Amino acid sequence: MKRKKAILERRGKEILILDGATGTELQKRGMPAGVCPEAWCLDHPAIIGDVHREYLDAGSAAVYTATFGANRPKLGEYGITDVFEVNRKLALLARAAAGRDGLVAGDVGPTGRFIEPFGDLPFEDAVAVFREQIGGLIAGKADFIVIETMIDIQEARAALIAARELTDGFVMVTVSFERDGRSLNGTDPVTALTTLQSLGAGAVGCNCSAGPAEMAPWIAAMKRHARVPLVAKPNAGMPELLGGKTVFPMGPEAFARHGRELVSLGVRFIGGCCGSTPEHIRALAAATKGMEPPRPVRTAPGAVSSARKTVVFEDTEGLVVVGERLNPTGKKALQQELREGKWATVRTMALEQERQGALLLDVNAAVPGVDEKRLLPEMVSFLARMSELPLVIDSSDPEAIEKALRLYPGRALLNSISGESEKLLKILPVAARYGAPFILLPLEGTGVPETSRERQAIVRKIWKEARKFGYTREDMIVDGLVMTVSTRPRGPKETLATIRWASESFRCRTILGLSNVSFGLPERRWLNGAFLAMAVERGVKFVIANPGSEEVMALGAAADTLLERDREARRYVSRFSGTGTEEKKPVPGKAVSDGEAVFSAILEGRGEEIVPLLKKALGGGIPPQALVEQSMVPAISRVGDLFEKRKYFLPQLLSSAETMKRGLAFLEPELRSAEGGKASRGRIVMATVEGDIHDIGKNIVSLLLGNHGFDVVDLGKDVAADRILDEIRRVRPVLAGLSALMTTTMVRMGEVVRKAKEEGIDCPFLVGGAVVTPSYAESIGARYARDGVEAVRVAEEILDGRRKPKRK
């Protein structure tokens, strides 16, 4: 295979034109629908050769082998097993057509399977599938490999790793993005670029799924961060309905015009995908002739990624918090869960840290008695599925590190590489193999270097080694090496000096493992906070800390503001200012009465406060009935009003209702003793009808009816008509409510109402549910309520015996 340099140098002065769609060209030449395209091409070598030559004649510098689906899973659908030979022969056919001057791109498409951690195909099995295919393409004398139409970043990684393990030749990877600018599995263009270029792709870009106009912003986004050339192979527009047919509408001239724009945005390799023809390529080649090939603007990405998100270091304003909690050290409960293969705490910790503002998550799997080589990749796998945050892989075991980096569907940061020679020489190559940036720990095996000067020497030593593997300063983060102040009083000063030196002289980003500084001392948060502020002043960029610590987050935000790392204090203000319209803030100088306080608590859904407020109100002499009538019911009625006016939405209505319920439950004994035992306005029987198991709507209605003083007898879901009628006979309710979600179960409502009438049961019925309509209710002789608020009104009408006009 040709080396990367040879491909780029050969075409260094011009844009490299790729080919266009092959499938349609084969269909035009007689390939029937439903056959295996690869097998058909092998049976009709002259035809595929013809297609290749037509593209070359039209101006393609490189043609793709007809091997898009020539992997084991896809060929297996047609009973074909000789994967290597199929690829080799088809590559040789392209080679023969391309001759001496044309380039042959060995084409690798998706397997159609989803790969762990997002699917059931083990990652190494996927790598083996691609290795088999790529081996055949190399044997068939392909000049380079193109991995295309990838919708899953992990599949793209598996193919790229397979390619790089077989050859140091040129490998191009293109991803298919949807209209929303993400692949089907949620990867955006910058994330795809960050992951793939650091894993060794020689060029990265996009193909299929979109026309050139839709691709333009994706290319522009990638260009800012690319240190490899960009590729674009758009469709001939987006399919649209024209004259009763669905067509690819873009003709060659328009395609070529857009192609020029893509080149001006940064594309170096360009061709066409679905809907394109040799004429499109001819026009494209002519339109881009003489254009200057764009050069990458970056030498290093300075970024880490998950499958769905990239954190670009220079784009992050101010301090970046790396969540530290996913570390089982000293956490017995977490250790036990991990031993048992349970993930609930890991999930909770990851989500909490994300909500609290961590941008990266540190992951450590060192549990006594557990094989880290197994546990670390499992943890990484689990977190890759359920968190968007890029990971920091925290381990000193080279084998565990390699397994985790290989499996992780992104570009992880490695914590850490130290100056200990044996570890340096083992771990550095592993990190480089997977393109992982690393935290540089200025330690050697001989103990902790006490002074900043000693640490600087170790940093330089590691940097010298790292450069041999192609690392730049963008790929390293220097750890200031935080020691406990209680045992090393000078330690913090030396750490701060190291941070300043690394930031200002060595010009590298820096990080601290913050909480080490206060180990063993009381009120650690103040030490942590003060140390953090000092470190921010010295230039620290990253901190490994608990993002749930208010001191860390608040002091970090304050320090950023004071040092102009937070423009116009926007983040600081956003952090500390509240939002929302209905919160009543006390007017300065105006006392809030106990009744008003109860009203507000219900209005704002402050469930934790209602009981203490009611206690205070009762203690202040307000009778319980007065509290209900003058504060609580008006509050919940106001909530209903706000809900009907769309000022409140459902969760707000319900949290107010829950608060009301809690308050009523607290007051119930008082109310009973005050009124001689009768606090209810009447009973209501509620049920979801037979055959239907949906009940959340019914439960919401029950809650609101309870808020308004009704006693609800809830029979649950899937309740037979006879049971409903028996209960009505037993409790003699003011009305019965029926709920159904499906058209097939809605008919049961009519049955219940009819049976009640036949058996002489005089009880009004109220019906509701997603498919129930006012006209249906009327047809069966029942009342209708669209939601819980309306149900309360209807119940009150029935109780009062008044007939108000029906709501429209």
Place this chain on the structure above:
Amino acid sequence: MSPADPDFFPSIPAAVPEARVWKRLGRRRNTEFPGGEQGKAIRDALGEAFSLMDLRGAGLVVPILSLDPSEIRLAGGTVFRSAGLARLLRGSDALLLMGATAGKEIMDAIGKAVEEGRMARASVLDAAASEAVDGALDWITGFYRRKLLREMKTVTKRRFSAGYGDFALENQETIHRLLGLARLSVELTESFMLLPEKSVTAVAGILKIENRETSSDETEKSHS
């Protein structure tokens, strides 16, 4: 000609925009999101909902043998009777069956929240799960759109579900069987409801895409 085996998707990464969940819960564009503890609790519930969901699905392309105004005969012997579905499938030479589920864990969490009287939380979990399964169907549609594009085919924008219009809910049984939804731990009740409750099926059409052999001024203008 029988349909092939269904494709299974054991982990669907459908992203559900928050705004869609809030809209399902009745929030309008000019309604401010609550602040303080109430707002935090609502957002936390949404975050938890996404982490509890185990979105999985299946898809199957089935060739259409004949299409009458109210009857669709499929390869393998299945017959669907529905004028509405037949209208959707006009021009299609195959249909796409899809099924998706949010899994049991989210339903257990909803049930637990209801039992504990935490209806606000239950409503958020419920709405998120509903949006997520819709999103899963969108994802499956997108997958087949991608897959079929190279065969110069696409999927209809609209889709139909059993129980809507004149497409009887009883057809759910056939769809459940053809998609092999039992493999995804999705059961069918006697009244043709899917369990866990946040499970859905749908049908869409598959249309051919043509190449434009010649470009017209109109088309060139519209793409310049």
